Each structure stands twice: as C-alpha cells, then as structure tokens.
Amino acid sequence: MGKKADIKLIREDGLRHDGRKPDELRPIKMEVGVLNNANGSALVEFGKTKVLAAVYGPRELHPRHMSLPDRAVIRCRYHMAPFSTEERKSPAPSRREIELSKVIREALEPVIFSELYPRATIDIFIEVLQADGGTRTTGITAASLALADAGIPIRDLVAGVAVGKVDGVLVLDIDQVEDEFGEADMPVAMMPTLGKITLLQLNGVLTPEEFKEALRLAEKGIKEIYKLQREALRKRYVEVSLEE
Amino acid sequence: MSTETVKGKVYVENRQLVLPGELLAEGDVQAQSPYIYKVEDKYYSAIIGLASVEDNKLNIIPLEGFYLPKVGDLVIGLIIDVGITNWIVDIRAPYRAIMNASDALNRQFNPIQDDLRKYFDVGDYVLAKISLFDRVHNPVLTIKDRGLGKIVHGRIVEIQVSKVPRVIGKKRTMINMLMNETGCDIVVAQNGRIWINCSNKELEDILILALKKIEAEAHTTGLTDRTRNFIREEKARRGL
Numbered sequence: 001m002g003k004k005a006d007i008k009l010i011r012e013d014g015l016r017h018d019g020r021k022p023d024e025l026r027p028i029k030m031e032v033g034v035l036n037n038a039n040g041s042a043l044v045e046f047g048k049t050k051v052l053a054a055v056y057g058p059r060e061l062h063p064r065h066m067s068l069p070d071r072a073v074i075r076c077r078y079h080m081a082p083f084s085t086e087e088r089k090s091p092a093p094s095r096r097e098i099e100l101s102k103v104i105r106e107a108l109e110p111v112i113f114s115e116l117y118p119r120a121t122i123d124i125f126i127e128v129l130q131a132d133g134g135t136r137t138t139g140i141t142a143a144s145l146a147l148a149d150a151g152i153p154i155r156d157l158v159a160g161v162a163v164g165k166v167d168g169v170l171v172l173d174i175d176q177v178e179d180e181f182g183e184a185d186m187p188v189a190m191m192p193t194l195g196k197i198t199l200l201q202l203n204g205v206l207t208p209e210e211f212k213e214a215l216r217l218a219e220k221g222i223k224e225i226y227k228l229q230r231e232a233l234r235k236r237y238v239e240v241s242l243e244e
Numbered sequence: 245m246s247t248e249t250v251k252g253k254v255y256v257e258n259r260q261l262v263l264p265g266e267l268l269a270e271g272d273v274q275a276q277s278p279y280i281y282k283v284e285d286k287y288y289s290a291i292i293g294l295a296s297v298e299d300n301k302l303n304i305i306p307l308e309g310f311y312l313p314k315v316g317d318l319v320i321g322l323i324i325d326v327g328i329t330n331w332i333v334d335i336r337a338p339y340r341a342i343m344n345a346s347d348a349l350n351r352q353f354n355p356i357q358d359d360l361r362k363y364f365d366v367g368d369y370v371l372a373k374i375s376l377f378d379r380v381h382n383p384v385l386t387i388k389d390r391g392l393g394k395i396v397h398g399r400i401v402e403i404q405v406s407k408v409p410r411v412i413g414k415k416r417t418m419i420n421m422l423m424n425e426t427g428c429d430i431v432v433a434q435n436g437r438i439w440i441n442c443s444n445k446e447l448e449d450i451l452i453l454a455l456k457k458i459e460a461e462a463h464t465t466g467l468t469d470r471t472r473n474f475i476r477e478e479k480a481r482r483g484l
Contacts, residue, residue, distance in 0.1 A: 154291075193267065
C-alpha cells in the first residue's frame with residue numbers, strides 16, 4: 001500500500017480513484033440460496049468485497065441456560081477468512097471481529113420477530129471472503145437476504161452502505177483505499193420501507209451539515225441496494241417458473 | 245393496481261409474490277396470517293410468500309420456512325433419544341418433541357422393569373399427533389388415535405414444510421390424484437415428512453420423483469395436471 005501522497009483519491013476530473021462518481025455505488029451482485037446445508041444463505045458482492053451469509057434456525061439453543069423465556073436469542077458471528085485480506089489474517093476472532101459481530105447483531109435484531117420463537121435461537125454467520133472496504137454493511141445486506149431465504153419473519157430487509165469523506169468530498173460506498181486515507185467513514189444500515197435506521201457509526205470528523213448530507217447520500221444508496229435485494233429474492237421464483 | 249374496497253385499500257393481487265417489508269394494504273382489512281404485521285394502519289408482509297386476497301381478507305402463503313408445531317397436527321417424528329419415561333423426538337421444528345411412555349404404551353408401566361428401547365429405539369419413525377404445545381412447553385406427542393404409531397414399512401420422503409399444502413392440494417385434489425395414479429398409500433404429515441407405501445419399487449420411485457417435482461414447482465399454476473402427465477409418462481417409459 002502506498003502513502004497518502006501516492007494516491008489521488010479525487011482525480012482532477014472530479015471522479016474517484018476507481019473512476020466512480022462521488023454518489024456512485026460499486027457494481028453489486030447478489031445471489032440467494034447458495035448453501036445447501038444452511039436454512040438460508042446469500043452471497044453479496046460490492047465491487048471487490050465478497051461476503052457470504054448463512055442463517056440457521058430458529059433451533060434449540062445449547063447451552064439451555066442462555067435461552068430467553070420470551071423470545072429467541074439471536075447470535076451473530078462476523079468473521080474474515082484468512083485469505084480475505086492482502087496479508088494473511090489470523091483466523092482467530094480478533095477484537096474488531098467480536099465488536100463487529102455485536103454491532104451487526106444489533107443492526108439485525110430490530111427487524112426479526114424473535115418474540116415468535118421463545119427459548120430458541122437464530123444463528124447468523126457472516127463470512128468475509130474478500131475484503132475491500134464496507135464489509136460490515138455488505139455483511140448486513142447479505143444476512144438480511146439470508147434471513148428472508150430462511151423464512152424467518154422480518155419486518156423488512158436491511159440494506160447497508162458506507163459513506164465517506166475523501167479529500168473534502170462526500171462519497172458513497174467507500175472502498176479500502178478511501179477508508180484508509182479518507183477523512184471520515186460512516187456505515188449506515190436501514191429498513192428502507194419503514195425508513196428506520198438500524199446501524200449508524202461514524203469514524204472521523206464531519207460537520208453537522210456534512211453529516212446530514214452524508215446521511216442523505218447513504219439513504220439514496222440504500223434505496224438502490226434495496227431494489228437489488230428484492231430483485232435477487234424475486235429472481236429465484238421467476239427462474240423456476242421459466243424452466244418449464 | 246390497488247383494489248379499492250369499501251373499507252380499506254389492498255395493494256397486492258391474488259397469488260402475487262410478496263417479499264418481507266412489502267406494503268400489502270391500508271385501512272380496514274382483515275389480516276389472517278401471523279406473517280402480516282401492522283404499523284399504524286398499514287399492513288406489511290414479514291416473509292416471502294404468495295398473497296391471497298379475498299374481498300378484504302388478506303393472507304400470505306409462505307414459500308420458505310420451517311415447521312412450527314400446532315396442537316392437533318399430524319407429524320412424522322424421528323426418535324433421537326430414549327429416556328427412562330419418555331422419548332425425545334425430532335419433528336423438524338425449532339423445538340424437540342417429547343413422547344411419554346405412559347401415553348404411548350397404553351398400559352401401566354414400570355420404569356424399573358420396562359426398557360423403552362423395546363418399543364421405540366433411536367432411528368425409528370413414528371406417526372403421531374401433537375397433543376400439547378405452547379410458548380412455555382416443548383411439543384408433546386401422542387399416538388393414542390387410529391392409525392398412529394410406529395412406522396414399520398414403506399418409505400419416508402422429506403420435503404420443505406412450506407410445500408406441504410401444495411402436495412395435498414385444494415380439497416385434497418393433488419394427493420388423491422397421486423394415490424389414484426400410482427396406487428400407493430400416502431400420508432402427508434404437517435412437518436413435511438411424507439410416508440409412502442407402494443406395491444412395487446418402480447411406482448415408489450415415480451412417486452418420489454413426482455413429490456420432488458411438486459416441491460420444486462410449488463409456486464406455479466396448473467401443477468396437478470402437469471404432475472399427472474409426468475406420472476403417466478414415467479409409467480409408460482418404464483412399461484407399467
């Protein structure tokens with residue numbers, strides 16, 4: 001990796017280092033039902049970031065004493081594969097991964113009707129296969145698709161995207177380079193139909209005006225991602241009926 | 245696209261595919277599904293399914309999902325553990341079911357003398373009914389009814405739980421067709437296990453293929469006729 005001086009984050013023509021416009025998402029690919037052994041699964045790619053999500057449950061919780069009498073326990077594991085980064089990442093869960101697991105769980109908890117399944121558990125596994133920035137929001141996007149695929153009742157799909165500030169410009173869906181050398185990074189996840197935010201983090205400094213603008217930008221990106229999510233879910237059923 | 249009724253507005257058509265978070269209706273409509281939720285006076289879907297609209301009655305038939313026990317349901321369980329006074333049974337639900345010896349043996353029994361493995365052992369299938377289940381208790385099974393008990397012959401086919409209504413069909417049309425065409429006995433349990441009993445191996449294979457076909461194409465229309473043709477073709481091909 002170069003130093004800041006090596007990389008022009010915003011080029012002279014106003015485009016970003018990878019040729020995107022400031023408010024442009026990376027190319028997104030989504031596929032639902034990719035794993036046979038999980039109850040629900042999804043593979044989501046935001047540019048070079050690739051994340052696999054698998055959902056198990058509701059199922060019996062062991063150890064029993066962890067179960068709750070009035071709702072299902074939601075467990076979430078965010079994990080980066082050793083081969084997901086440029087330098088091998090130790091497969092042991094790092095401090096960062098443990099925190100992200102919690103943050104992602106809290107972003108998904110409000111959409112799940114966990115009160116329908118007392119004493120049970122819903123397990124969400126998020127595996128980062130290739131990391132290039134925005135893995136937590138990609139993970140949330142994939143996990144909500146996997147939840148829908150598992151047939152678990154949810155209020156809405158959750159879509160996430162990170163907004164950043166690089167060279168003084170607010171940009172949508174930042175990648176690794178922009179995250180590393182930019183001035184701010186703000187991951188946002190939402191339930192788009194209900195217009196509710198389930199995740200909002202901010203690393204760096206934004207003025208109140210910039211923050212409002214960044215949130216507006218995130219919302220715009222999330223709406224686009226949400227459309228793709230719905231398409232990905234729909235596609236499975238259309239494909240089957242065309243096979244005849 | 246919206247259908248305006250006297251009381252409320254319905255935004256979806258009958259048999260339309262709905263996704264979680266999709267706005268279904270507004271105002272005074274009757275939502276008859278646990279998978280429809282209400283925010284203020286708007287109704288949304290919570291799962292992937294097919295909408296069913298009748299006047300201002302709204303329902304969703306799930307396309308994905310798992311088995312949630314209901315008292316009175318007929319299920320096929322798999323014994324996974326034998327206790328001193330009961331069996332633990334897997335019914336493909338989030339909760340493991342319990343079958344009590346006193347309920348299954350239909351006579352007085354003494355846990356010191358009786359070994360429950362003599363009656364049901366791990367790996368046995370049992371056709372049972374759910375006699376008790378609520379938020380606080382795991383489901384309890386009973387075999388005290390006609391036709392219930394250990395399954396000793398035939399085969400068990402597993403399909404997705406959300407496809408069970410399709411295998412039965414409206415007014416049992418599908419299952420009657422399957423039985424007439426193949427001559428097999430079929431018992432469809434609510435938890436997605438199907439017990440089939442055929443006179444020969446070829447018919448059994450055809451029936452399993454037909455069941456798998458219904459499972460894969462559950463959301464399409466005209467399935468009963470297509471499955472009937474499929475069975476006839478397969479029978480002709482195999483010279484039956």
